[in-house]
Amino acid sequence: MRFAFFGDVVGRAGRDGLTEHLPRLRRELDLEFVIINAENASAGFGLSENSARQLFDAGADCLTLGNHSWDQKEALTYIVREPRLIRPINYPPLADAPGRGANLFETQSGKRILVMNVLGLVHMASMDDPFGAVDKQLDACPLGLAADAIVVDMHCEATSEKMAMGHFCDGRATLVVGTHTHVPTADAQILPNGTAYQTDAGACADYDSVIGMDKEEPLRRFTTRIGKERYRPASGPATVCGVYVESDDRTGLATRIEPIRIGGRLSQSLPKALVSV
Numbered sequence: 001m002r003f004a005f006f007g008d009v010v011g012r013a014g015r016d017g018l019t020e021h022l023p024r025l026r027r028e029l030d031l032e033f034v035i036i037n038a039e040n041a042s043a044g045f046g047l048s049e050n051s052a053r054q055l056f057d058a059g060a061d062c063l064t065l066g067n068h069s070w071d072q073k074e075a076l077t078y079i080v081r082e083p084r085l086i087r088p089i090n091y092p093p094l095a096d097a098p099g100r101g102a103n104l105f106e107t108q109s110g111k112r113i114l115v116m117n118v119l120g121l122v123h124m125a126s127m128d129d130p131f132g133a134v135d136k137q138l139d140a141c142p143l144g145l146a147a148d149a150i151v152v153d154m155h156c157e158a159t160s161e162k163m164a165m166g167h168f169c170d171g172r173a174t175l176v177v178g179t180h181t182h183v184p185t186a187d188a189q190i191l192p193n194g195t196a197y198q199t200d201a202g203a204c205a206d207y208d209s210v211i212g213m214d215k216e217e218p219l220r221r222f223t224t225r226i227g228k229e230r231y232r233p234a235s236g237p238a239t240v241c242g243v244y245v246e247s248d249d250r251t252g253l254a255t256r257i258e259p260i261r262i263g264g265r266l267s268q269s270l271p272k273a274l275v276s277v
Helices: 011-028 049-058 075-081 130-140 159-169 216-224
Strands: 002-006 033-037 062-064 102-106 112-119 149-155 175-179 196-198 240-247 254-262
Touching: 002 011, 002 149, 011 033, 011 049, 011 240, 011 254, 033 112, 033 149, 049 062, 062 112, 112 130, 130 149, 130 159, 149 159, 159 175, 175 240, 196 240, 196 254
Parallel strands: 002 033, 033 062, 112 149, 149 175, 175 196
Antiparallel strands: 002 240, 102 112, 240 254
8 A cells, every 4th residue: 555644734834735735746656545634734723624624625535633633623523524534542531532533444446544643641631541542443453454554643742652652553553653743753664563653754834933833932932931922833835744655465564664845945855756756
């Protein structure tokens, strides 16, 4: 299977960047499935139905969320109606969180891909055990048997916790990829037992910014400790960041992972099939 995962979309710049670049990437990489983390897609905080529609129209098959899942209140009801929207799986049972934390999708060619979203614990809001929640899903939907590919979006602050999740899932998932910190890491790799991994996919955002936000207010808060305005997404051209993965149709394990960076300010990186384009 050939699929791609794109990191946190920050505001209109990120949405517009995907609208510009994703159709071409999907076509020329012959992508069978596209996953986008969209928890910052609407004004930098949460996801509205209109923003989700723009990303689906651009070519997304599934949108994952994170710690800003409910910042746009309409998401609480939209997620019930939209099975392609995935929130963190490890809410406490008493939260009775709407929607689903994992879903098994079928591609146009009939392949099955399980996508799950999980929130880390280190320096994040208190949630249930992410490792136990993921383990339960992996046991219920074994790779190569019930699913042709499995993707774990580890939405997490600490690189150590993301790496631990990668090794925890090694051999049982096709891809474990980190989101939330908005900076693409240089460690794309296939782990010893066949799981593709990258600590952070990066963001789809204007990088003339502070993690996708207009620079002025973060700088004011860092230098004066006084906030005057709400954070606003930076509005320049976005760099679209993500990872491209190929997997073995027999085992579901990864055979290739390469970073994607296109547009905006960051150095460009495309899978070899596109480097001359």
